[in-house]
Amino acid sequence: MINAVGRELPEKIGDYIVKPYAGPQEAIEAEQPVCSRRKPSKRAAGNKLMPDLKAAIEACGLKDGMTISFHHSFREGDKIIGQVLTAIKELGIKNLRFAPSAVVNIKNPSIVDFVKDGTIDRIQASGIRGELGDAVVDGLDLSEPVILRPHGARPHAIETGALSIDVAFIGASASDDFGNCTGQTGPNACGSLGYSFIDAVSAENVVVITDNIVPYPCVPISISQMYVDYVVKVDEIGDPVKIGAGAARMTKNPRDILIAQRTADVIAASRLFKDGYSFQTGAGAISIACTNFLAEHTEKAGIQASYALGGMTANIVEMHNKGLVRTLLCSQSFDAVAAKAMADDPNIVEIDNSMYANMFNKSCSLDKLNFGVLGALEIDVDFNINILTGSSGEMMSGLGGGPDVADGADISIVTIPIIRGRIPSVVEKVFTCCTPGSSVAVVVTEAGIALNPKHKNYEMIKEDLEQAGIKTVPIEHLLKTAYSLTGVPKPVETTDKITCIVEYRDGTVIDVIRQIKRD
Amino acid sequence: MEIKQAVMVGTLESSDIQISISPNPNKGLEIQLQSVVNAQFGDSIIATITEVLESFGIKDAVVNAADRGALDWIIRARTQAACCRATETKFDWEGEN
Secondary structure (H helix, E strand, O other), X not given: OEOOOOOEOOOEEOOEEOOEOOOOOOOOOOOOOOOOOOOOOOOOOOXXXXXXXXXXXXXXXXXXXXXXXXOOOOHHHEOHHHHHHHHHHHOOOOOEEEOOOOEOOOOOOOHHHHHHOOOEEEEEEOOEOOHHXXXXXXXXXXXXXXXXXXXXXXXXXXXXXXXXXXXXXXXXXXXXXXXXXEOOOOOOOOOOOHHHHHHHHXXXXXXXXXXXXXXXXXXXXXXXXXXXXXXXEOOOOEOHHHHOOOOOOOOOOHXXXXXXXXXXXXXXXXXXXXXXXXXXXOOOHHHHHHHHHHHHHHHHHOOXXXXXXXXXXXXXXXXXXXXXXXXXXXXXXXXHHHHHHHHHOOOEEEOOHHHHHOOOOOOOHHHHOOEXXXXXXXXXXXXXXXXXXXXXXXXXXXXXXXXXHHHHOOEEEEEOOOEEOOEEOEEOOOOOOOEOHHHOOEEEEOOXXXXXXXXXXXXXXXXHHHHOOOOOOOHHHHHHXXXXXXXXXXXXXXXXXXXXXXXXXXXXXXEEEEEEOOO | OOOOOOEEEOOOOOOOEEEEEEOOOOOOEEEEEEEOOHHHHHHHHHHXXXXXXXXXXXXXXXXXXXXXXXXXXXXHHHHXXXXXXXXXXXXXXXXXX
């Protein structure tokens, strides 16, 4: 069958029944109450703190075939996943479903090795960047395809029961012996623990892992003792340098600066850019630069944004400190400044990732967002976006909240250079469709700005840009320019084997990734 | 035209291509390509290199190309420079269109 973005999909992939993406639609309400595996139970005082990981894993009753989860807020500095998987392997437990919020590129030990030795045989995450991702698209032997879900879809999958978690391992940079914990303080602070709130309230067993036990009660209480079965102290939960270095410096790449400036100009030209506006920019090089230009526009206009959303960076915190944005809703903290900012300021708030992006909540913060700035690997003439796979089909990145932000924001802006090296990033048809073109309003490149005539706010944006004297070009012009520089690339060849299922924020299948054919 | 000396031009920087040419008397053209964009543009890169060699009348040579995602004009220019040096030909750079 063919879904609403023209992707050919089978009706079933193993036991997975494919619900094809059917187009932008209102959230379909479920009949059943939300699923949770949490049981009313009592852990005797003094019995929560376990001597080591193995003792906690055994106390949880982890068995072959169960599902384990983690958050990725320690990013590439994570030392928890490796320690837990090693302990599980040494206990001889096999065939687990590995369901972190995302897999970042962690080595020593490598996740691929835990697949090869049979500890893990299924994977679900928002992205599987790095060595694992490359192995998966090359046909790594898993018992079912990897399911990739954007940030908003993961909590939904947990609440519908599609992803049911036996044991959640939650890394925290400070915890007391009862499991009240946070990522905001301690030597390995990672900031918001927003990704793991859903795991804490939904998993059958919750283990908090820290290298920093503090006297009871640990404050702030990001995750409450109410949900925590066991606490384990390990020597090291992460590498602070890789968790989040200091503030990212402004890029010196003139192309990126040009794109960032144009993006901020597009935002400032909009009638929605007024006192109380809201935005999400993100953490890529173009995003960081764009935040700086947006701060200038905001200051010049003499206005204040009501909130910035999602992943926080030092320069968004700086905007807040200058009074240019009233509130920061942090589902993730991208650097050390953002990680530590929440503890001192009631207007910098740690929020649940589900509150941020899950469209099946009574409402989510994205529903009110005016401007969303997105990165992409590829965009095609239908404005469909690929944020997963590179030009050779290799796994480059994760879905993150991209599909959620594009859909939620009044004006979603994709920032992308038209070529990277010899690879065009404006193409006829994206290799993997992650975000439907109907949710993308504007594309900003070094070769021009294109508006999507099929976007719901097209007329408004067009009028505002004309008013401000900002010129636009058809997206076909960007494609032509890119191809005139690079030539037309030969399409990536694949086998019939499906390695990944890409879900959209509404839980339908927007695309699949097939195994790359190698010579 | 005959290859008079083995040469190497270009760098291994991103978006450049390094071309080495050496003699291969009476054995025809042998082109070896390593490229970061081999899957998408490998055939096109070999076609460009072959075309430039033919325009110099080079029939026998071993060519090693290490491509780091160079655009076609760069591949052409690097190959021309390599051919000039290898055949000790003076090239009218301004005259070429």
